[in-house]
Amino acid sequence: MIEKFDPLKGEMLRILHPDGRLEESLRPDLSDGTIQGLYRDMVILRVMDQRALGFQRQGRMGTYPPVSGQEAAQAGSSYALGKDDWVFPSFRETGVLYLRGVPLKDVFLYWMGSEEGQKVPPDVKVFPVAVPVGTHPLHAVGAAWAAKLQGEKICTIAYFGDGATSEGDFHEAMNFAGVFQTPTIFFCQNNQYAISVPRKKQTASKTIAQKAIAYGFPGVQVDGNDPLAVYAATKDARERALSGLGPTFIEAVTYRFGPHTTADDPTKYREDAELEEWKKLDPLLRMQRYLGGQGLWNEGVENKFKAEAEAIVSQAFQEAESAPPPEPEAIFKSTFAELTPTLKEQMDDYLAFLKDKES
Numbered sequence: 383m384i385e386k387f388d389p390l391k392g393e394m395l396r397i398l399h400p401d402g403r404l405e406e407s408l409r410p411d412l413s414d415g416t417i418q419g420l421y422r423d424m425v426i427l428r429v430m431d432q433r434a435l436g437f438q439r440q441g442r443m444g445t446y447p448p449v450s451g452q453e454a455a456q457a458g459s460s461y462a463l464g465k466d467d468w469v470f471p472s473f474r475e476t477g478v479l480y481l482r483g484v485p486l487k488d489v490f491l492y493w494m495g496s497e498e499g500q501k502v503p504p505d506v507k508v509f510p511v512a513v514p515v516g517t518h519p520l521h522a523v524g525a526a527w528a529a530k531l532q533g534e535k536i537c538t539i540a541y542f543g544d545g546a547t548s549e550g551d552f553h554e555a556m557n558f559a560g561v562f563q564t565p566t567i568f569f570c571q572n573n574q575y576a577i578s579v580p581r582k583k584q585t586a587s588k589t590i591a592q593k594a595i596a597y598g599f600p601g602v603q604v605d606g607n608d609p610l611a612v613y614a615a616t617k618d619a620r621e622r623a624l625s626g627l628g629p630t631f632i633e634a635v636t637y638r639f640g641p642h643t644t645a646d647d648p649t650k651y652r653e654d655a656e657l658e659e660w661k662k663l664d665p666l667l668r669m670q671r672y673l674g675g676q677g678l679w680n681e682g683v684e685n686k687f688k689a690e691a692e693a694i695v696s697q698a699f700q701e702a703e704s705a706p707p708p709e710p711e712a713i714f715k716s717t718f719a720e721l722t723p724t725l726k727e728q729m730d731d732y733l734a735f736l737k738d739k740e741s
């Protein structure tokens with residue numbers, strides 16, 4: 383289905399319009415009940431994000447990268463994955479982590495500075511958060527290649543931003559995936575900015591999706607604020623991957639409502655008017671409009687979902703806050719299974735320094 387939308391012609395996949403109208407001919411195989419569940423999850427992500435900002439401002443959590451505005455991209459794609467598919471996230475995929483089964487407590491722990499938060503339960507197929515921009519698509523391609531060689535019926539998905547597409551690693555990953563036909567989904571959340579650098583200064587390409595064409599596989603632009611379009615494109619990409627057709631590139635066109643991280647002030651580089659225009663395309667609003675028309679959303683439903691979300695977030699944060707603070711040596715011990723001689727030397731040196739300071 384995605385091949386019907388040519389990024390070179392500016393064609394973008396959209397199924398749920400901002401006014402809540404559904405493109406029936408493109409409707410994915412989701413019941414209205416499931417769509418309501420998807421909306422409920424998006425509310426949890428919105429509430430989680432708002433609370434996380436508050437916790438950071440109260441000094442109870444470290445730097446945090448918000449996801450508000452990108453809930454459709456994260457929830458829509460998560461819903462389309464299989465249980466055994468591997469996710470390779472960047473730092474802004476809090477919503478994906480949660481929906482793929484990483485306990486919210488661990489997500490918070492990570493942003494509190496504890497590597498314990500990166501230790502996912504054994505049945506959760508999520509790699510650690512990659513803060514170095516654009517490095518992990520290579521890992522996703524490598525893992526997909528391994529799965530292909532071993533005959534495993536899974537795909538891998540790498541999440542990254544528009545800015546990451548300027549990194550060399552990204553292009554190496556795309557090239558390798560195209561040549562070796564790896565079952566990989568490249569999922570780009572184009573939120574229009576890489577910190578303060580706008581999309582138009584990132585690439586001279588008309589779309590980011592069209593970059594896939596040069597590497598010999600399909601790329602599709604989807605309305606990233608439309609969870610149904612994101613779901614349908616990801617599901618299609620997954621089916622292609624599992625049937626041996628190789629990689630797919632998805633550009634989810636979206637916008638981050640908040641700052642890049644809690645350390646950023648977006649008013650320095652973007653106009654309020656731009657933000658207001660994008661707020662009209664808020665992914666939660668169009669879901670409310672659609673579900674409202676089906677009798678599955680009203681103020682009562684909204685309040686119920688919000689209260690449930692508050693309870694989930696409060697409990698997770700309480701658990702994270704009551705976990706013991708990380709040992710100083712955790713910073714050295716969290717990368718390799720066994721310490722390298724250089725890391726061991728650095729760790730011993732640091733522990734001796736701390737001991738000296740105490741005495």
Ligand SMILES: Cc1ncc(C[n+]2csc(CCOP(=O)(O)OP(=O)(O)O)c2C)c(N)n1
Pocket residue numbers: 474513514515516542543544545546547573575576577642
């Ligand atoms: C290799 C590398 N260079 C620079 C940075 C600093 N940095 C962190 S996030 C970011 C921008 C990323 O933008 P984008 O890929 O669009 O993702 P977004 O933050 O918008 O989700 C930069 C430059 C980094 N973390 N890693």
Ligand SMILES: [Mg+2]
Pocket residue numbers: 543544545571572573574575576577
């Ligand atoms: Mg970006």
